Amino acid sequence: MPALTISALPAAELRRRLKSDGVYFRTGVFTACLKTRLEHVASSFALLYGDYALADGAYADFHVALTTPRGLRRWFRPQVDFIADGASPFAALPRDQAFPMFEWGLNWCVSSNAHHYLMIHAAVIERNGRAAILPAPPGSGKSTLCAALIHNGWRLLSDELTLVRRSDSRLIPLPRPVSLKNASIPLMQAYAPGAVFSPSVSDTVKGTVAQMKAPADSVARAGEAALPGWIIFPRYEAGAPLTLTPVPRTRAFMRVADNAFNYAQLGVEGFNALAGVVGASDCYDLHYSSLDEAIAAFEQLSSQPSSQAGNP
Amino acid sequence: MKWKLRDGQSLRMLAGQDESVVYNDHSGDTHLLSAIAIAFLQHLRKSPDNLAGICAALANDWEFESDDELQQLVMSLADELDGLGLIEPCLP
Numbered sequence: 321m322p323a324l325t326i327s328a329l330p331a332a333e334l335r336r337r338l339k340s341d342g343v344y345f346r347t348g349v350f351t352a353c354l355k356t357r358l359e360h361v362a363s364s365f366a367l368l369y370g371d372y373a374l375a376d377g378a379y380a381d382f383h384v385a386l387t388t389p390r391g392l393r394r395w396f397r398p399q400v401d402f403i404a405d406g407a408s409p410f411a412a413l414p415r416d417q418a419f420p421m422f423e424w425g426l427n428w429c430v431s432s433n434a435h436h437y438l439m440i441h442a443a444v445i446e447r448n449g450r451a452a453i454l455p456a457p458p459g460s461g462k463s464t465l466c467a468a469l470i471h472n473g474w475r476l477l478s479d480e481l482t483l484v485r486r487s488d489s490r491l492i493p494l495p496r497p498v499s500l501k502n503a504s505i506p507l508m509q510a511y512a513p514g515a516v517f518s519p520s521v522s523d524t525v526k527g528t529v530a531q532m533k534a535p536a537d538s539v540a541r542a543g544e545a546a547l548p549g550w551i552i553f554p555r556y557e558a559g560a561p562l563t564l565t566p567v568p569r570t571r572a573f574m575r576v577a578d579n580a581f582n583y584a585q586l587g588v589e590g591f592n593a594l595a596g597v598v599g600a601s602d603c604y605d606l607h608y609s610s611l612d613e614a615i616a617a618f619e620q621l622s623s624q625p626s627s628q629a630g631n632p
Numbered sequence: 633m634k635w636k637l638r639d640g641q642s643l644r645m646l647a648g649q650d651e652s653v654v655y656n657d658h659s660g661d662t663h664l665l666s667a668i669a670i671a672f673l674q675h676l677r678k679s680p681d682n683l684a685g686i687c688a689a690l691a692n693d694w695e696f697e698s699d700d701e702l703q704q705l706v707m708s709l710a711d712e713l714d715g716l717g718l719i720e721p722c723l724p
Contacts, residue, residue, distance in 0.1 A: 568648050570648035570651050571664075583662075588644065595646045
């Protein structure tokens, strides 16, 4: 029998749990527990996490809470604290930024703790059994491209954290809402009019941010690991013609290692895991200005046989 | 003086056409090395050797002239690979 999802909870029951023991839910291979009394967090959580399975029992990998700090300040400039397993790893933020803070904080929980995986700061999507990893610095258009691709037949594994299983270099899904910022928000709202978005929050450290709901199919298939197929370094350049330039695997390796959270800490196991990913991938630099052209390029790549076919 | 791979170096690598990525078991660092540096390391993997022997092996494998220029290159590579902790001098 499929597990109950968060959407199965009536609105009042969801809020009761958020305010008392917390809501335990599965996000990829992890179980998280969220507690909060903040209504705007509850409503965004219900909106974006309805497809996630409720977890049985009181175990969670990460216990997180969004709370209002005590003190006079809360009356004239309301703030929010992110609490992870009893600690406050970040400075308080304005209270209207609570939901983005939850998303950033949950990413922090994974990237600070999940060292049994090699963790790369990259989006990862899959089609026809092969995954494309998109490592890129902020501002490169990674999340926008990822958001467009998952509305064009690609499965979302993650828009932020690529988890590599060290034993076999397979990619482990962590499908969560896609974080968009600034001009990407109205762009994607127009591009994917059927998609669900959280309310936009302005004046954050990243500018205006909003989250786009992960496709239900991607959430339902969070247990399906994927084989690496491509490493694509995207860069958005206004007005630029699309170019897809092969990158030697050796160079791709060094660039991906630079984008990994824990490559150095894992030592030889990190090297072996990344060598497994890069050795199985065709690597490219992608420069683009048109999402439609970029999606067509991905479509073409996914329809071609792997250059690794037949290799051991 | 002879050179040898530093004890404990297993030369795990991701090989490419013109360069390779090598994991340094001693430091935990990862290096991007030229094909000639890799050939140097592979030669020492077989057995320790002096600069003349290394020059001769590289000249043979790469069809170089075994001249002063090659000797300078090999000396420079030895310094570099020693500095990275991949090789070390040993007694003849």
